[in-house]
Amino acid sequence: MADTAVIPHERNRQAIPSVRQNLSVGMFKVVSDIDEGLSTMTITDLNSGAADIEERLKCLEEKILRWESESSMIWESGPSEASDYMQYVDEVRRLIEILESSPSFQDSDGIKLLDRAHGLIQMALSRLEEEFGFILVQNKQPLEPERMSFRSNDEEVVDEFSCSSFEEDISEVSGVRFSRDYPSKGPDEYIINLIDPVLIPDLKRIADLMFLSNYDKECSMAYINIRKDAIEECLSVLEVEKLSIEEVTRMDWASLDSKIRRWIRVMKVFVRVYLSSEKYLSDQIFGGFPGSFSQSCFIETTKGAMLQLLNFGQAISIGPQSTERLPRMIHLFEVLADLLPIIESLFPDEETGSSVRTECHEVLRQLGACVRGTFQEFKIRIKMNESTTAITTGRNHPLTRYVMNYITLLADSSEILDSLLVNGDERDRLLVMPKAFPTITEEDEEGDSSCKAPLVAHHLREVTSILEANLEDKALLYSDTSLQHFFMMNNIYYMVQKVKDSVLQPLFGDDWIRAHQRTFRQHAMDYERASWPLILSYLKDEGVCNPGTNSPSKTILKERFRCFNLAFEEIYRVQTAWLIPDPQLREDLRISISLRLLQAYRTFTGRYSSHLNSTRHREKYIRFCGEDLEKYLLDLFEGVPKSLHYPRRR
Structure with missing residues (x-):
């Protein structure tokens, strides 16, 4: 032998x-x-x-x-x-x-x-x-950045807030080769070949033989170590950085926002495409083995990368609760919640996969708490926003524009925000992607019916109520009562238009819109009542005639015209500097003023101007014709202060 x-x-x-x-x-x-x-x-x-x-x-x-x-x-x-x-x-x-x-x-x-x-x-x-x-x-298939449509230039990355469908995202993954035999495990999972499919049978034969020879541990470790390296390469291709929680929390918002947007896009592709493909590869090679051998190989291969990505989400959740972060936090939560069913299906094992599932749920919980805390902080910041000086033009306040644009962004993800704003046990039950809005009952503006509305609608209306109260305080900074109403008219009108022309409309409802239309119209009327009665009083018949006669007094007429001229000069000088940004509102208010002023002026001059025909320097008193006033009224509310230049008359 x-x-x-x-x-x-x-x-x-x-x-x-x-x-x-x-x-x-x-x-x-x-x-x-x-x-x-x-x-x-x-x-x-x-x-x-x-x-x-x-x-x-x-x-x-x-x-x-x-x-x-x-x-x-x-x-x-x-x-x-x-x-x-x-x-x-x-x-x-x-x-x-x-x-x-x-x-x-x-x-x-x-x-x-x-x-x-x-x-x-x-x-x-x-x-x-x-x-x-x-x-x-x-025989590893290369993952090229251009094929995955991930750009290194952050400015080229689409700044998306609402969670678009994955079909839209996946359409950008140009050139990714999907397996014809195994295109999808589900509507949200896509498979690509990570290894040349020609070599899969050989890999399976080797694995089978090593398993039958009780060399399965060595085989699985070789597979896990090599595929871990491949995943590291994938994350590098997708430009994923390894950042500690401390590094994330210290980062300025512009840089962090860019990284969050990239993280969102990476997570969609990594979970729905890459992890699903890794699971398929593991099943192809080890699928015939008894027990959960294939599942264990997949989990050991991928859980490190998943925990790394989830660690970034956790770092975001424990950062400062600044309002500028809230829309991005909601989007981040929405994306992770949307991916949760896939993650749970990929990591179902109670022993080996529980760490990934547990961490994913924990990150969602922390993000949810961060969203709720930041939303409350948003309300507080509106309430506490103070101004020491008024905006001279009376235009809509920057706070109004900021708040209305902000809640429009929030409304784009109203369903997920709705689930996050539920309190107590109900909030925990609906933590992830509710199938229907939780609702609250509230009386409508007319008080004649009750309606079911999403909880988020209640919170967003509460935000606008806080804003209105703050604006009323800011209006008091104006010493001119007419400008107080002018300011409120501008701001309430802006709020109404933002609700009517956006995703806020179904959340706020027609009753809210009608009520606030009445509000800004009332402020417009109050502005006119505060600005124009004095000048109109000079055009009244009462007190024009000499006592005990029906003959108009030239002295009184001269004084009336002189006072009218001075009053109009002052209104023109002041209110040409005031601004109504919205063209339609500006035109409507000018028309309303013209109807009252021009009719009164033309009637008064038509009735009494002849009594001053023999008066020396008649043009000193009757300085305007109706057409002049009509033209001057068009200069009002443009935000450009002007002074009158009187026409020369013969």
């Missing part, structure tokens, strides 16, 4: 029969498939004696040891060489089964043969482990 240097493998000597006993029905099919490819010489032909087995083992040693001196890889030599090597190794495995199971080989010669066989298969399996890793590395 040849004395080849081999090392007995005590683990394999005892374990191979037990592996057989634990094979699933699927694995028996795998064994049968391997057996069909073996040489025509069967193990039963060797049952005649130890000499025949020794001879066959010696032949297999020569064939297997030949590759130990080769520097090249077996799979580089072609499919025929690779197939032959697999057959040799499997035949050694089957020889071991015969030697271990037959009582006739329990003598010293039989034990020596078994030791040689164990040493040989350990050497061969170590080589197959190298070949397995070689195939995984050399």
Whole structure:
């Protein structure tokens, strides 16, 4: 008997029969498939004696040891060489089964043969482990940035707030090759080939043989380590940075906002495409193994990357609760909540996958708390916003524009915000992506009915109520009562238009719109009543005639026209500097003023101007015709202060 240097493998000597006993029905099919490819010489032909087995083992040693001196890889030599090597190794495995199971080989010669066989298969399996890793590395499909449509320039990344459908996002992944045989596990999961599909059968044959030889741990570790490196490369391609929680919390908002937007896009592609593809690859290679072997390999491969990405979300959630972050926080929560069902399906195992699921739920919980806290902070900031000086033009306040634009953004994600604003146990129950709005009952503006409204509608209306109260305080900064109403008219009108022309309309409802239309119209009327009665009083008939007669007094008429001129000059000088930004509101208010002023002026001048025909310097008193006033009124509310230039009259 040849004395080849081999090392007995005590683990394999005892374990191979037990592996057989634990094979699933699927694995028996795998064994049968391997057996069909073996040489025509069967193990039963060797049952005649130890000499025949020794001879066959010696032949297999020569064939297997030949590759130990080769520097090249077996799979580089072609499919025929690779197939032959697999057959040799499997035949050694089957020889071991015969030697271990037959009582006739329990003598010293039989034990020596078994030791040689164990040493040989350990050497061969170590080589197959190298070949397995070689195939995984050399046949990895590249992930190119341009194919994944991830741009390095942050300005080119779309600044999206509302969570668009994944079909829109996936359409940007130009050039990604989807598997025709396995295109999707579900409506939100897409599969790409991470390994050249031609080599998948070879990887599976190696894995099957290593598993049958009780070398499954070494096989899985080789797979996990190589695929971990591939995932690191994927994250690098997607430009994911490893940032500590401290680094994230110290980052300025502009930089952090850019990274959040990138994180959102990365998470969509990484979970729905890359992780789903990793799961499919693991199932292709290890799917026939008993228990959760394939699942465990996938989880061990990917959980580190997932926890790294979730760590960023956690860092965001514990950062400052500044209102500028709120829309992005809601979007981040929305995306992660939308991905949660996929994450839970990819990491279902209670032992190995629980850390990812637990961390994902914890990040969602923390983000939800951050959103609620920041939303309350938003209300407080509106309430506490103070001004020491009034806006001279009386235009709508910057706070009004900020708040209305802000809540318009929030309304784009009203469903998810609605679930986050629920209190107590109800909030916890609806934490993630509710199927329907939780509702509250509130009386409408008319008080004649009750309606069901989303909770978020109540909160957004509360925001506008806080804003209105703040604006009323700011209006008091004006000493001119007419300008107070002018300011409130501008702001309430702006609020109404923002609600009417946006996603806020269904949340606020027609009753709110009608009530606030009445409010800004009332302020417009109050402005007119505060600004124009004095000047109109000079155009009244009362007190024009001499006492006890029906004859108009020239002195009184001169004084009336003189006072009218001075009053109009002052209003013109002041209110040309006032501003109504909205063209329609500006035009409507001018028309309303014109109807009252022009009619009164034309009536008064038509009735009394002839009484001043003989008056010296008549033009000093009757400085305007109706057309002049009409033209001057068009200069009002443009925000450009002007002074009157009187026309010369003959």
